[in-house]
Amino acid sequence: xxxxxxxxxxxxxxxxxxxxxxxxxxxxxxxxxxxxxxxxxxxxxxxxxxxxxxxxxxxxxxxxxxxxxxxxxxxxxxxxxxxxxxxxxxxxxxxxxxxxxxxxxxxxxxxxxxxxxxxxxxxxxxxxxxxxxxxxxxxxxxxxxxxxxxxxxxxxxxxxxxxxxxxxxxxxxxxxxxxxxxxxx
Amino acid sequence: xxxxxxxxxxxxxxxxxxxxxxxxxxxxxxxxxxxxxxxxxxxxxxxxxxxxxxxxxxxxxxxxxxxxxxxxxxxxxxxxxxxxxxxxxxxxxxxxxxxxxxxxxxxxxxxxxxxxxxxxxxxxxxxxxxxxx
Amino acid sequence: xxxxxxxxxxxxxxxxxxxxxxxxxxxxxxxxxxxxxxxxxxxxxxxxxxxxxxxxxxxxxxxxxxxxxxxxxxxxxxxxxxxxxxxxxxxxxxxxxxxxxxxxxxxxxxxxxxxxxxxxxxxxxxxxxxxxxxxxxxxxxxxxxxxxxxxxxxxxxxxxxxxxxxxxxxxxxxxxxxxxxxxxxxxxxxxxxxxxxxxxxxxxxxxxxxxxxxxxxxxxxxxxxxxxxxxxxxxxxxxxxxxxxxxxxxxxxxxxxxxxxxxxxxxxxxxxxxxxxxxxxxxxxxxxxxxxxxxxxxxxxxxxxxxxxxxxxxxxxxxxxxxxxxxxxxxxxxxxxxxxxxxxxxxxxxxxxxxxxxxxxxxxxxxxxxxxxxxxxxxxxxxxxxxxxxxxxxxxxxxxxxxxx
Ligand SMILES: [Zn+2]
Ligand SMILES: [Zn+2]
Ligand SMILES: [Zn+2]
Numbered sequence: 077x078x079x080x081x082x083x084x085x086x087x088x089x090x091x092x093x094x095x096x097x098x099x100x101x102x103x104x105x106x107x108x109x110x111x112x113x114x115x116x117x118x119x120x121x122x123x124x125x126x127x128x129x130x131x132x133x134x135x136x137x138x139x140x141x142x143x144x145x146x147x148x149x150x151x152x153x154x155x156x157x158x159x160x161x162x163x164x165x166x167x168x169x170x171x172x173x174x175x176x177x178x179x180x181x182x183x184x185x186x187x188x189x190x191x192x193x194x195x196x197x198x199x200x201x202x203x204x205x206x207x208x209x210x211x212x213x214x215x216x217x218x219x220x221x222x223x224x225x226x227x228x229x230x231x232x233x234x235x236x237x238x239x240x241x242x243x244x245x246x247x248x249x250x251x252x253x254x255x256x257x258x259x260x261x
Numbered sequence: 262x263x264x265x266x267x268x269x270x271x272x273x274x275x276x277x278x279x280x281x282x283x284x285x286x287x288x289x290x291x292x293x294x295x296x297x298x299x300x301x302x303x304x305x306x307x308x309x310x311x312x313x314x315x316x317x318x319x320x321x322x323x324x325x326x327x328x329x330x331x332x333x334x335x336x337x338x339x340x341x342x343x344x345x346x347x348x349x350x351x352x353x354x355x356x357x358x359x360x361x362x363x364x365x366x367x368x369x370x371x372x373x374x375x376x377x378x379x380x381x382x383x384x385x386x387x388x389x390x391x392x393x394x
Numbered sequence: 395x396x397x398x399x400x401x402x403x404x405x406x407x408x409x410x411x412x413x414x415x416x417x418x419x420x421x422x423x424x425x426x427x428x429x430x431x432x433x434x435x436x437x438x439x440x441x442x443x444x445x446x447x448x449x450x451x452x453x454x455x456x457x458x459x460x461x462x463x464x465x466x467x468x469x470x471x472x473x474x475x476x477x478x479x480x481x482x483x484x485x486x487x488x489x490x491x492x493x494x495x496x497x498x499x500x501x502x503x504x505x506x507x508x509x510x511x512x513x514x515x516x517x518x519x520x521x522x523x524x525x526x527x528x529x530x531x532x533x534x535x536x537x538x539x540x541x542x543x544x545x546x547x548x549x550x551x552x553x554x555x556x557x558x559x560x561x562x563x564x565x566x567x568x569x570x571x572x573x574x575x576x577x578x579x580x581x582x583x584x585x586x587x588x589x590x591x592x593x594x595x596x597x598x599x600x601x602x603x604x605x606x607x608x609x610x611x612x613x614x615x616x617x618x619x620x621x622x623x624x625x626x627x628x629x630x631x632x633x634x635x636x637x638x639x640x641x642x643x644x645x646x647x648x649x650x651x652x653x654x655x656x657x658x659x660x661x662x663x664x665x666x667x668x669x670x671x672x673x674x675x676x677x678x679x680x681x682x683x684x685x686x687x688x689x690x691x692x693x694x695x696x697x698x699x700x701x702x703x704x705x706x707x708x709x710x711x712x713x714x715x716x717x718x719x720x721x722x723x724x725x726x727x728x729x730x731x732x733x734x735x736x737x738x739x740x741x742x743x744x745x746x747x748x749x750x751x752x753x754x755x756x757x758x759x760x761x762x763x764x765x766x767x768x769x770x771x772x773x774x775x776x777x778x779x780x781x782x783x784x785x786x787x788x789x790x791x792x793x794x795x796x797x798x799x
Contacts, residue, residue, distance in 0.1 A: 110489070189277055191773065191775055192769065198475050202476075202480075202482070202483065205479075206479075206482065209483050209486045209487035210486050212636065213486065213487055213489040219731050220731060270781045270782045270783075271779075272777065272787060273760075273765075273777035273778075273779075274776055274777075275774065275775040275777065276775070277773075278747075278749050278750060278753060280753065383791070384774065384791055385790045385791065387789065387793040388790045391793070
């Protein structure tokens with residue numbers, strides 16, 4: 077009898093242990109999902125800003141038709157993308173084109189003095205930052221989740237309930253491909 | 262801040278990062294000391310503009326109170342001309358009556374302060390065109 | 395993070411009872427000083443009442459009181475878009491669901507603090523001086539530091555400690571004022587026997603010692619638990635921004651500023667990212683300093699070259715501090731994942747212009763004071779004071795007549 081109770085207690089303990097691992101996995105997976113949603117929100121926000129930006133810039137910039145057309149094109153590509161891969165591709169092209177536009181703005185002092193443009197530029201900078209911070213958070217969450225799935229003993233629970241590793245989100249940014257400048261001052 | 266002459270609240274105008282206080286009633290202009298400092302830092306020419314002003318004790322014009330500290334402003338002479346403007350005794354800024362700035366703007370000065378003055382000219386282009394009519 | 399939050403809740407409880415005990419002791423001694431027979435009990439009674447009322451007050455309105463005392467005003471996005479955006483950036487970086495309220499303090503001295511009981515009703519307050527001196531990366535560093543205080547649940551503790559510290563300071567103030575006006579002497583002359591006279595002297599000396607040491611003790615008490623959380627918030631900020639140099643530069647700028655924060659006092663000082671009372675009575679300030687030395691914080695941040703994870707911070711801290719000490723709690727280190735800093739960045743924020751930053755900070759203060767802003771299409775920005783009473787304003791550059799509400 078006493079052995080049976082001990083046996084039962086051990087079983088219960090093991091079950092509780094597995095339940096807690098299961099809950100931790102669920103929590104991590106939800107965090108990954110939330111982080112992904114946040115990236116999506118910010119990418120949409122960037123899409124919303126673009127028509128306004130083009131409208132403001134058009135009157136000043138005369139030699140940058142090509143850049144502006146590219147921005148519009150990549151925007152609609154990103155909005156109509158079917159797969160994550162397509163989306164990431166279009167978004168990184170869009171980032172690149174926006175970066176080019178930003179460089180050209182330096183040649184237009186009148187544009188840089190325009191209050192509406194300055195406000196838009198702040199929004200655009202902030203949105204780019206939010207995208208990269210959202211991505212950073214997403215990748216951190218994915219790393220923690222994937223670690224949990226691979227490590228013993230949580231890997232057993234993950235295998236039983238079909239928790240699958242998530243993919244990291246990498247935007248191959250044109251700007252980020254540049255040689256990093258390190259300052260030593 | 263209220264206009265030292267009509268005591269009405271002044272509005273603030275900003276163009277190309279330069280800010281001035283302006284009285285819509287009498288068209289007088291207040292240039293704040295901090296603003297003058299900013300103007301110098303745009304030009305990188307310390308007190309070039311300041312040098313153009315000399316104190317003049319012989320003026321008989323009515324004196325006004327500084328809109329910041331309410332101390333009686335002193336009269337200063339612009340670039341050895343007949344033009345007299347008001348200056349706070351503890352350097353809160355400069356006061357230009359209507360038209361005084363106009364004259365300062367049209368005066369021939371060295372290049373660096375010209376840059377500052379042309380900006381002010383730009384800011385009041387409509388007012389000037391109205392006066393011309 | 396969860397275990398850290400739990401341990402901070404425990405510390406809040408310890409602080410709550412510790413401060414209460416100190417208050418009751420002070421109440422007893424001060425009471426006995428004024429009336430040796432019944433005063434002690436009355437003093438304890440008043441101390442308990444005060445303790446309960448103030449605990450409730452600091453729980454339900456503590457952050458509001460601290461914000462009001464600091465002269466902070468809540469702002470919307472249009473007052474200072476960059477500040478609002480940076481707070482949102484750090485919210486996203488931290489991956490948290492709550493959005494702290496944003497406050498600006500009209501003061502040329504650069505500084506910042508966070509307050510609140512729960513993250514859901516937390517607030518971040520920065521001075522206009524901070525906005526006019528920091529570039530975007532530096533501002534991110536400061537906001538990330540404050541956001542970490544909120545995420546780690548440090549703010550409840552800080553708010554609570556601030557209010558308690560205030561009460562003890564006020565009580566000793568009242569005591570000294572009472573003594574100055576000769577409050578206790580009335581009763582002392584009544585006692586006849588020599589021994590009770592002696593006891594009276596002892597109580598008086600004890601009361602004076604407590605009145606002097608009470609506030610210092612309370613500060614030391616607070617210091618004991620606040621030092622580590624300053625380091626931890628720095629570590630979290632480096633991790634959130636991936637760019638420790640931003641916060642390091644910001645701390646340097648704040649420490650080197652010659653302005654003195656007007657609204658800061660002994661009570662609110664410990665909340666700020668850099669102690670605003672640093673120049674007053676250096677010796678005593680060193681003893682009761684609520685912050686680790688700023689130079690050390692900067693050195694650690696600058697040494698985070700290879701990585702900005704919690705493990706890296708702990709390692710670099712020991713290297714610079716010269717001895718082993720757990721500065722990051724084990725529960726946090728356990729969850730620490732490798733995080734590399736962004737090296738592509740230099741601190742050159744290309745869009746940063748000191749004149750413009752100062753202008754935007756000034757604009758923010760004007761908006762706080764109900765100025766009406768009009769962007770004329772010709773490029774002139776018109777700022778109209780609240781006491782301007784005409785229905786229209788004419789742009790002197792292009793002649794556009796702007797209708798006012
Ligand atoms: Zn006037
Ligand atoms: Zn004055
Ligand atoms: Zn206009």
